Amino acid sequence: MSDSINDTFDQLDNLVIEPCLEIHEFEESSPKASFNGLLKDAPRANTSVLNALSQQLIYQINLIVPNALVSFDDLDVELGDAAYPFVPPAAKLGLKKAIEKRGRKLVxxxxxxxxxxxxxxxNAKKMGENPNPVAAPGKSNHQSGLALDIDDRDGWLPFLQGTGWEPLAGDPPHIDYRGQGARDLRKETILAFQQLWNKNHPNEKIGEDGGWGPKTESALNRSPATGFAIAPWDNKPRILRLSRPLMEGSDIRKLQEKLQAGGFAISVADGVFGSGTDKAVKEFQKQKNLTADGLVGSKTLELMA
Ligand SMILES: [Zn+2]
Known part of the structure; x- marks a missing residue:
C-alpha cells in the first residue's frame, strides 16, 4: 500500500453488463424520506432511501459541468420511485418531441x-442479496447521464428516431442518448462525490481524480443518507419546488420553518418538499402579490426572511 491519497483507476478490469430489467425488480416499495444514518447501514431494498444525498450529488455535477443534467419531470412521464429524471438539455428536447409525436405518457x-x-x-450484491450482476459505482451506464430504461421500448423507437436516442442491443428496456451535446458523466459522477466529501471532511481528504477505488468507496459508505451538512447549494441556492422525486434537504427544512413562522400550515418541517409545502408556498406568494407558481427562488426567499 502506498501512502498516496489517490485511488487507483480500474476502469478496464471491471466491466459488468447490468441487465436493466433485474435491477428494477430489485427496487420495491418506496420510503417517504431518506434513511437517517450512514449509507452502509441503510436498508438496501430501495435506493430512494438515499434521496437527499443523491440530490446533493446531482447538484454538485452541475457545478462541475454547468447545465449538464436537467430534469424532465415536467414532461408527460411516469417515473419509477428511485428514478432521477436527469439528462442533458438536448436529450430532454428529444424526449419532448417523441412524447408529443406519440401523444402518450412515457414510462x-x-x-x-x-x-x-x-x-x-x-453492497446488496456483495451481501448476496441480489443475484444479478451489478457494476461498481461510477461504472454503470446509468451513471453516464445518457441512459433511460423505458416501458414499451420497441413501440417508442419510431418516435425517438432522429432525436439522438438509440436502443442498446441485448438490453430490452434501455436507450442511450448519443445525439448533440452527449457527454458521458461517469467520471464527473465520482468526482462530484469526492469534492463534496472533501468539503465536509477537510481533515480526511480523498483524491479528487474521478476514479473509483477503496478510499472513495469507504468514504461513500460512511456518508449520511440525509446528505452532507455542507450542501453544494449553500452558496448558490437551488430553485425549490414540488418535483419528482420530491426535493429533500436542509434548504427545504429552512423554508418550511420560515413558512411555519409566518403562520402557514405545515404540519411537520420534515425537510421534504411535498404537496403541503407547495400549497403553503403558493399561499405565501399570493399574499405577497407574486406569481403563485410554487417556485421558490431568490425573490420569494427574500420576502420570507
Ligand atoms: Zn438501462
Whole structure:
C-alpha cells in the first residue's frame, strides 16, 4: 500500500453488463424520506432511501459541468420511485418531441442513477442479496447521464428516431442518448462525490481524480443518507419546488420553518418538499402579490426572511 491519497483507476478490469430489467425488480416499495444514518447501514431494498444525498450529488455535477443534467419531470412521464429524471438539455428536447409525436405518457423506470444509489446496489450484491450482476459505482451506464430504461421500448423507437436516442442491443428496456451535446458523466459522477466529501471532511481528504477505488468507496459508505451538512447549494441556492422525486434537504427544512413562522400550515418541517409545502408556498406568494407558481427562488426567499 502506498501512502498516496489517490485511488487507483480500474476502469478496464471491471466491466459488468447490468441487465436493466433485474435491477428494477430489485427496487420495491418506496420510503417517504431518506434513511437517517450512514449509507452502509441503510436498508438496501430501495435506493430512494438515499434521496437527499443523491440530490446533493446531482447538484454538485452541475457545478462541475454547468447545465449538464436537467430534469424532465415536467414532461408527460411516469417515473419509477428511485428514478432521477436527469439528462442533458438536448436529450430532454428529444424526449419532448417523441412524447408529443406519440401523444402518450412515457414510462421511465430508471434514468440517472447516482453514485450513492449504485453503491447501495453494489453492497446488496456483495451481501448476496441480489443475484444479478451489478457494476461498481461510477461504472454503470446509468451513471453516464445518457441512459433511460423505458416501458414499451420497441413501440417508442419510431418516435425517438432522429432525436439522438438509440436502443442498446441485448438490453430490452434501455436507450442511450448519443445525439448533440452527449457527454458521458461517469467520471464527473465520482468526482462530484469526492469534492463534496472533501468539503465536509477537510481533515480526511480523498483524491479528487474521478476514479473509483477503496478510499472513495469507504468514504461513500460512511456518508449520511440525509446528505452532507455542507450542501453544494449553500452558496448558490437551488430553485425549490414540488418535483419528482420530491426535493429533500436542509434548504427545504429552512423554508418550511420560515413558512411555519409566518403562520402557514405545515404540519411537520420534515425537510421534504411535498404537496403541503407547495400549497403553503403558493399561499405565501399570493399574499405577497407574486406569481403563485410554487417556485421558490431568490425573490420569494427574500420576502420570507
Ligand atoms: Zn438501462
Amino acid at each position: 421511465v423506470n430508471s434514468a440517472y442513477r447516482t453514485l450513492a444509489q449504485q453503491m447501495l446496489l453494489f
